Amino acid sequence: MKPLTSIDRLSLNQATTEKWSVREAVEGCARAGIPAIGLWRHKVEEQGLKESARIVREAGVSVSSLCRGGMFPAESAEERRRRIDDNRRAIDEAAELGTDVLVLVCGGLPNNDLDAARKMVAEGIAEVAPYAAERGVNLGIEPLHPMFAADRSVIVTLEHANDIAIEIGAENVGVVIDVYHVWWDPNVYREIERAKGRILGFHVNDWIVPAPDMLRGRGMMGDGLIELRRLRHAVDVAGYTGPIEVEIFNDEIWSKPGDEVLKLMKERYLEHV
Amino acid sequence: MKPLTSIDRLSLNQATTEKWSVREAVEGCARAGIPAIGLWRHKVEEQGLKESARIVREAGVSVSSLCRGGMFPAESAEERRRRIDDNRRAIDEAAELGTDVLVLVCGGLPNNDLDAARKMVAEGIAEVAPYAAERGVNLGIEPLHPMFAADRSVIVTLEHANDIAIEIGAENVGVVIDVYHVWWDPNVYREIERAKGRILGFHVNDWIVPAPDMLRGRGMMGDGLIELRRLRHAVDVAGYTGPIEVEIFNDEIWSKPGDEVLKLMKERYLEHV
Numbered sequence: 001m002k003p004l005t006s007i008d009r010l011s012l013n014q015a016t017t018e019k020w021s022v023r024e025a026v027e028g029c030a031r032a033g034i035p036a037i038g039l040w041r042h043k044v045e046e047q048g049l050k051e052s053a054r055i056v057r058e059a060g061v062s063v064s065s066l067c068r069g070g071m072f073p074a075e076s077a078e079e080r081r082r083r084i085d086d087n088r089r090a091i092d093e094a095a096e097l098g099t100d101v102l103v104l105v106c107g108g109l110p111n112n113d114l115d116a117a118r119k120m121v122a123e124g125i126a127e128v129a130p131y132a133a134e135r136g137v138n139l140g141i142e143p144l145h146p147m148f149a150a151d152r153s154v155i156v157t158l159e160h161a162n163d164i165a166i167e168i169g170a171e172n173v174g175v176v177i178d179v180y181h182v183w184w185d186p187n188v189y190r191e192i193e194r195a196k197g198r199i200l201g202f203h204v205n206d207w208i209v210p211a212p213d214m215l216r217g218r219g220m221m222g223d224g225l226i227e228l229r230r231l232r233h234a235v236d237v238a239g240y241t242g243p244i245e246v247e248i249f250n251d252e253i254w255s256k257p258g259d260e261v262l263k264l265m266k267e268r269y270l271e272h273v
Numbered sequence: 274m275k276p277l278t279s280i281d282r283l284s285l286n287q288a289t290t291e292k293w294s295v296r297e298a299v300e301g302c303a304r305a306g307i308p309a310i311g312l313w314r315h316k317v318e319e320q321g322l323k324e325s326a327r328i329v330r331e332a333g334v335s336v337s338s339l340c341r342g343g344m345f346p347a348e349s350a351e352e353r354r355r356r357i358d359d360n361r362r363a364i365d366e367a368a369e370l371g372t373d374v375l376v377l378v379c380g381g382l383p384n385n386d387l388d389a390a391r392k393m394v395a396e397g398i399a400e401v402a403p404y405a406a407e408r409g410v411n412l413g414i415e416p417l418h419p420m421f422a423a424d425r426s427v428i429v430t431l432e433h434a435n436d437i438a439i440e441i442g443a444e445n446v447g448v449v450i451d452v453y454h455v456w457w458d459p460n461v462y463r464e465i466e467r468a469k470g471r472i473l474g475f476h477v478n479d480w481i482v483p484a485p486d487m488l489r490g491r492g493m494m495g496d497g498l499i500e501l502r503r504l505r506h507a508v509d510v511a512g513y514t515g516p517i518e519v520e521i522f523n524d525e526i527w528s529k530p531g532d533e534v535l536k537l538m539k540e541r542y543l544e545h546v
Contacts, residue, residue, distance in 0.1 A: 108482075112498045118459075147420040149457035150482045150498050160459045184422035186391075186433045209381075209423045214487055225385045225423050 001233040003270060010269055011036035011064040013203065013247035014043055017258040022047035024258065026059045032262040036064040038201075038245045039097060041090060053097050063099035064243035065176070065201055066090065069139065070104035072124030073117035073154065080120060083107075087128045095135040101200050102132065103140050103176050108151040117154045122164050129170040140176035140200035141165060145184075147214055158182050158191035165198050177235060178203035178247065180218055183226040192234045199240040204228055204273050205248045216249045221268040228272045244273060274506040276543060283542055284309035284337040286476065286520035287316055290531040295320035297531065299332045305535040309337040311474075311518045312370060314363060326370050336372035337516035338449070338474050339363065342412065343377035345397030346390035346427065353393060356380075360401045368408040374473050375405065376413050376449050381424040390427045395437050402443040413449035413473035414438060418457075420487055431455050431464035438471055450508060451476035451520065453491055456499040465507045472513040477501055477546050478521045489522045494541040501545045517546060 012034050014025045022043050029037050037056065044052045044066070056063055069090040074080045094102045106121040125139060132139050141161040144153035155161055161175045175195050180203070182188050192199075206224030211217035221228055232244070246265050253261055285307050287298045295316050302310050310329065317325045317339070329336055342363040347353045367375045379394040398412060405412050414434040417426035428434055434448045448468050453476070455461050465472075479497030484490035494501055505517070519538050526534055 109498050112500055114456075114500060145420065146418065146457040147484075147487070150480055156457050157459060163459075183387075184419040184429050186430060186436075207423055211420075211487065214420070214484065225382050227385055227387060 001229050003229070004273060007034060007266055007269060009242070009244045010034050010266065011038055011243040011245040012262065012265070013038035013067070013245040014040055015067070016246055016248045016253065016265070017261055018254040020258050022052045023055050026055050026061050028258050028262055029061045030059045031259065032266065034061075034262060034266070036062045036243045038065045038067060038247065039063055039099075040067045041093060044093060044097065049093055049096055056097065063097045064245055065101040065103050065140070066094040066097055066099050067103045068105045069102045069128070070153070071107035073107045073110050073120040075110045080124070084124055084127055087124065088131055091128065091132045091135055091137045094137045100136055101138050101140050101176070103142050103201065105142060105144065106153045106155045108149070109154060114154060121155060122167060125164065125173060126168045126170075129168060129173050133170065133172045138172045138174060138200050140174055142176040142178060142201075143181055145181040157185060157187070158195065159187055162191055162194050162198070174198035174200040176201035176203065178205075179226050179228060179231050180205050180207060183207060183231065188231070189234050192231070192238050196238040199235060199238060201242065201245065202232065202235050202240060203245045203247045204232070204269070205246065213251070216251050218248045218250050220248060220253065220264060221246070222272040232273050244269070274502050276502070277546060280307060280539055280542060282515070282517045283307050283539065284311055284516040284518040285535065285538070286311035286340070286518040287313055288340070289519055289521045289526065289538070290534055291527040293531050295325045296328050299328050299334050301531050301535055302334045303332045304532065305539065307334075307535060307539070309335045309516045311338045311340060311520065312336055312372075313340045314366060317366060317370065322366055322369055329370065336370045337518055338374035338376050338413070339367040339370060339372050340376045341378045342375045342401070343426070344380035346380045346383050346393040348383045353397070357397060357400055360397070361404055364401065364405045364408055364410045367410045373409055374411050374413050374449070376415050376474065378415060378417065379426045379428045381422070382427060387427060394428060395440060398437065398446060399441045399443070402441060402446050406443065406445045411445045411447060411473050413447055415449040415451060415474075416454055418454040430458060430460070431468065432460055435464055435467050435471070447471035447473040449474035449476065451478075452499050452501060452504050453478050453480060456480060456504065461504070462507050465504070465511050469511040472508060472511060474515065474518060475505070475508050475513060476518045476520045477505070477542070478519065486524070489524050491521045491523050493521060493526065493537060494519070495545040505546050517542070
């Protein structure tokens with residue numbers, strides 16, 4: 001398992017520099033020589049969609065993905081409909097921003113019926129997939145860590161994400177693999193292999209102990225216990241050659257100057273990923 | 274899926290009444306008509322082992338399990354040896370307390386080699402199993418929630434716990450199923466069925482949103498999103514007829530008077546489990 005020798009595939013997921021606007025994050029990437037960025041919809045909204053699209057285009061920074069669509073399960077049919085509509089808007093935004101990947105955080109439990117919620121997810125993705133295909137957008141099902149099953153995503157294993165992608169059977173539905181969410185899984189290497197041809201994104205960070213927070217407790221690569229290089233190698237072997245996003249939710253990292261975070265991130269990427 | 278009609282199978286895991294000593298918890302159970310208790314080693318040590326054994330015997334409260342053995346992975350061979358010895362002591366204590374179940378919390382990652390840590394767990398259990406068998410003690414592998422993979426248990430799915438139990442192949446090695454740790458798993462019902470004949474314990478509580486804390490954020494049955502009755506039914510169908518322990522780590526519950534907690538626990542058990 002060889003280290004990466006350049007930052008050609010590196011992408012800043014803008015959640016890592018939470019305090020930066022789209023403009024600041026894109027300019028930061030350009031200064032640091034980071035070729036790509038993963039954008040978030042609330043940040044794009046703050047900056048303005050057309051303005052954001054122009055900023056990335058003019059900076060020559062490519063958009064590796066847009067976060068996030070999903071959030072399909074809801075109690076009422078009306079609310080589910082609203083969420084499907086919102087996914088269509090997210091697809092339009094992804095197309096406008098020039099990225100071909102919309103990351104799906106599938107949504108949590110509206111009540112205690114887990115099977116029903118999971119069915120709503122599969123149905124929701126199947127429903128928006130043709131719309132996305134027409135716009136050249138791929139939908140990446142990102143299994144989240146099981147600790148988010150209740151409130152963020154009932155899809156919590158790569159096996160399950162693969163199952164849903166296979167069941168839907170659309171060319172433009174695949175999976176996004178974030179090490180933080182899947183590293184603990186005894187079946188992860190089998191499932192990465194099984195995801196071959198369907199991997200739409202790979203996110204890195206680390207699991208630190210003790211975790212300072214459930215949501216904002218991720219670490220910089222190398223500060224934790226995840227076998228980053230082994231996982232990256234497995235994803236490589238499965239044929240994924242696309243961007244590798246660094247996505248870290250962490251108050252301490254957010255409090256540092258963005259340029260410093262990008263510098264550290266580049267070093268750690270080459271050292272640990 | 275019918276509700277339970279009595280508290281015949283109810284057991285207080287003493288972690289639920291953290292502020293009570295062994296004596297207080299056993300007397301609380303006796304007052305409340307709760308027929309069994311799950312004890313913790315640090316509490317037994319505070320009370321004294323022989324004294325604890327006498328207290329439960331005299332109160333006519335049976336000991337459903339002792340928590341916990343395990344914690345097998347360690348960096349050095351010497352430390353691993355110390356932990357094996359500690360498991361032997363835990364087995365002796367279980368026998369002395371008159372319970373036939375020692376719950377194993379298998380241990381976290383000493384470094385970033387997850388496979389090696391998992392191997393240490395399987396080897397550790399295999400090594401102590403004959404010692405336990407001679408003393409009439411069964412070893413219950415409790416898969417923990419994946420959020421504890423780094424610091425508490427590298428065994429995080431029931432599938433994996435089943436695999437290890439099957440691989441070891443000893444009559445006295447099985448699994449303990451705690452709803453909090455397994456409820457999110459898309460394979461949980463398949464694996465409960467597969468655990469048939471090997472289920473050594475069933476623990477109930479709930480997953481509340483938002484979780485106030487990773488470790489001490491469990492809820493009382495009915496306050497969260499876990500399909501408790503469905504899981505209990507599946508465990509029943511898999512042939513488990515033993516005690517159902519209520520195990521809740523939660524600061525708010527710990528701050529309430531124990532008798533009140535036991536009263537609520539009985540009501541919620543009949544209503545939701």
